[in-house]
Amino acid sequence: MRTGVSVEEARAIVLEAASVLAAERVSCEAALGRVLAEPVHAARTLPPAACSAMDGYAVRSADLAGAAAAAGASLTVAFEVAAGGRGARALRAGEAARIFTGAPIPEGADAVVMQEDAEALDGAVRIRGPVRAGEHVRPEGEDVRSGDLVMAPGCLLGPSQIGMLAALGRSGVAVHRRPGVAILSGGDELVEPDQPTEGGRIVSSNSYALAAQCREAGAEPSLLGIARDRPEDLEGLLRAGLHADVLVSSAGVSVGDHDYVRPVLEKLGCRIAFWGVRMKPGYPLVFGRFEGERGPLVFGLPGNPVSAMVTFEQFVRPALRKLAGRRAWFRPTVEATLGEALRKSPGRTHFVRVELAGREGALRATPTGNQSSGVLRSMVLAQGLLVFPAEASELAAGARVRVQVIDPEFFAAEQPD
């Protein structure tokens, strides 16, 4: 077990221990936000035959060339191509066919005239030419050809990808499993939010914040409940979490004492990789794993609300994203100008809760108030975590700083374009 590792060392140890989860088959509707675990080859050609890109009239472009182009030509509307191509026959010279978007082009026709460019007459249509061969026609296979590799493993499935899977006739798809995260809190003083807090009791709020962080990271949290300050109780809840991919405990009062948690974890077969990370908030972080890649990754997070959330951000969230098969594991960072001077002793990386104001290229980062690790309010106000490097002791007002953006709405725009 290593103690007092740097943020960078801790991150490397955690991410080295996290391996992408196995695949499972889900319906395409349930695949939003999941990562593809198989190559998707087209099982069909799309469109399967040349079809109309517009509502209008299928024509023979030759009928609308030369003299007809200038004066316009009247074509007999010989038939209508119904859905799926019903009603179609070969188009003869001087004929047009009523056609709608997506319907197959009848034999003989080679272009479509938009209905807005045509004048419907009784049984006929008047069109001013010329019309280019191929105009408003989607050729067979314009989108994909049977056998094409359409999506590669690792592709994140968004709306377009789900639409494509559906268009290819896929009802299911292989994706990496979502990480299951078992969350427990420890401490005799903890109660659920709707229970009374007389006698120094406090609400087990970390579980709720951590569960929300899991959901936001694409994982599936389950709350194991509150372990009381007895080793048997802690052991019982930890055992209940061994089925999960990740086990996150957030300390209450005395469970913050690592001498208490460690023997229980070791008894269960968990090997502690490190205890303590040189950061603030969040020094007393424990990370362990089971031998032979069975059993969950175990994070013993500190009990202070902000420490729990910030250590989750730095270590648990990237691990969850790696487990889920994502390519980019980290928050976006932006460069900003610091609004007020910051000082600290060298040795630990500080993550300073900041608001961000201004626009790209001219962002200003301002601390959101009291940075005590127990002050959740300054976290509630924070859009980002300013990284105050371990060895630095001062950042002057006006200094250029890096900020991890934790507000998912930060980049959304209040005005279009």
Place this chain on the structure above:
Amino acid sequence: MRTGVSVEEARAIVLEAASVLAAERVSCEAALGRVLAEPVHAARTLPPAACSAMDGYAVRSADLAGAAAAAGASLTVAFEVAAGGRGARALRAGEAARIFTGAPIPEGADAVVMQEDAEALDGAVRIRGPVRAGEHVRPEGEDVRSGDLVMAPGCLLGPSQIGMLAALGRSGVAVHRRPGVAILSGGDELVEPDQPTEGGRIVSSNSYALAAQCREAGAEPSLLGIARDRPEDLEGLLRAGLHADVLVSSAGVSVGDHDYVRPVLEKLGCRIAFWGVRMKPGYPLVFGRFEGERGPLVFGLPGNPVSAMVTFEQFVRPALRKLAGRRAWFRPTVEATLGEALRKSPGRTHFVRVELAGREGALRATPTGNQSSGVLRSMVLAQGLLVFPAEASELAAGARVRVQVIDPEFFAAEQPD
């Protein structure tokens, strides 16, 4: 009814018609991503009494001042403050109390010494001073005071806000309803993904892409199914969608013909606000609403897969975000350098599917291939939609362009900090 409106006009008409939805009460656990519809005042003070910020020893700083500071002082460990403060009594001169993070500071004590800075002896502890009064003590009300306004209406509820609600003992919270979106497709040629596509049938893939777009926008989609090409059938499905906040239809073949949809919508009491937007892809977009603010906003989207998705992006998504109470309704945009020249006729705004490469300040936007509105593959590859302004006819290679970022992973980082 207006026809052929500009993108800007259409956006203004749609957003004017969308009003933020009423509030509902949900559990805090279900509130992630929802928008607060009430002010949240603290019903309690946090922490309720001065408490320890560390695992260690509660001390009287006076005992560790002066001569004791240099040499270090041995204090008797008189008692342990258990969870919730049990076991505590007033601390006398020369005494220390074992204490853990979050436990109340005993009367008489005014500082906490971290256990890492103390040497535990048999029944005593050796501490090198001096210790500042207040050190590692979280004062009563450091986080919030009873009665404080902690969150204002309009606040988006993320993990920190949910943790705060739990800490304040709230089990439920008033948030704006999520928009319910009823989605239907129309066309005799449409089949579900697992049905055969012989005879020119095509999969109703738009419904799946649109449902995923709704989910990504924080709305709750429901699929009404496929309306066949009979007015009674279309009317029946549209009626089934009248309970929703938003009704989205995506045309199949003949339903693209607005003369077919319009009478049915009007019969149901829907007033068409506009038909046709000067954009590509996606001209044939219908938007309607019901009189007196009853009934859903109605979007008749074009049938081509990319047209349906792009019109959803430009009009339905901002409306859904406004309905849900969000402050920023639009996608982030970035400035990029265009990788290849683009040309078009003036008159319509083009939304060009592009990949984005490079880093902030030096992004390069390159079209993802065939921009036909039927080619979903170039949408699958797209991270953004380049806005090619309506009146422009050429964008030179190397031009600076605005790109709407549609890939939610675009800003995520592959490296930390």
